[in-house]
Amino acid sequence: MTTLGLPQWFLWASASAVFAALTAIFAKLGLKNIDSDYATFIRTVVILVALACFLSYTGxxxxxxxxxxxxxxxLVLSGLATGASWLAYFKALQIGDASQVAPVDKFSVVLVTVFAVxxxxxxxxxxxxxxxxxxSLGVLTLAWRR
Structure with a gap:
């Protein structure tokens, strides 16, 4: 099924990108004067509650x-990998600029392709x-400092 001539997966992936971008901005603002691991815990609790509500609402x-x-x-391995990713991401956001951290984090796109192969x-x-x-070139360009 398509909407606006675009595949449905593309629309969902685009929504994911928008929310991921907002995640970086909100997290950077929320990490002020708080331990990054504790902030990750709060984020996880919020996600659990939100998903429980969503699953209940949609049956x-x-x-x-x-x-x-x-x-x-x-699913357990995915959850563990997600948790490790979030801990590392929040720590990186706490000590680095969101405009640098987020693009490097998106190197996962490259790694997903390699792992999928x-x-x-x-x-x-x-x-x-x-x-x-x-x-890959874009990530290296952003990570390279003079």
Whole structure:
């Protein structure tokens, strides 16, 4: 299904980018005079409450026993990776400029592609590799200091 001639995944990914950008700005403002790890905890509690409300409102709660061992394993690993990413991100935001930290954090786009090739057998096109190369160049440009 498309909206405005754009694939639905693109619209959701664009919304994610907008919210991720706001996350950096709000977090930078909220990290003043507070430990970054404690700030990550507060953020996590807010997310838990918000998601519980959303799942209740939409009726999307599921029986946890219906999940497979593979579901549990990879969702737990994803949660641990998310937590580690948030801790590192908030620490970086606390000591660096949001305009520098956020673009370097988005190097994850490059890493996702590399990991998808290695672990998911995905095969990006030459055009996609060019885009990934440009993102890499942009991150290096932003990280490089004179």
């Amino acid at each position: 999307k709660w599921q029986d946890p026993s219906a999940l497979s061992a593979q579901n549990w394993t990879f 290695l672990f998911l057998a995905e095969r990006p096109s030459m055009r996609e590799w060019l885009g990934i190369g440009l993102i």
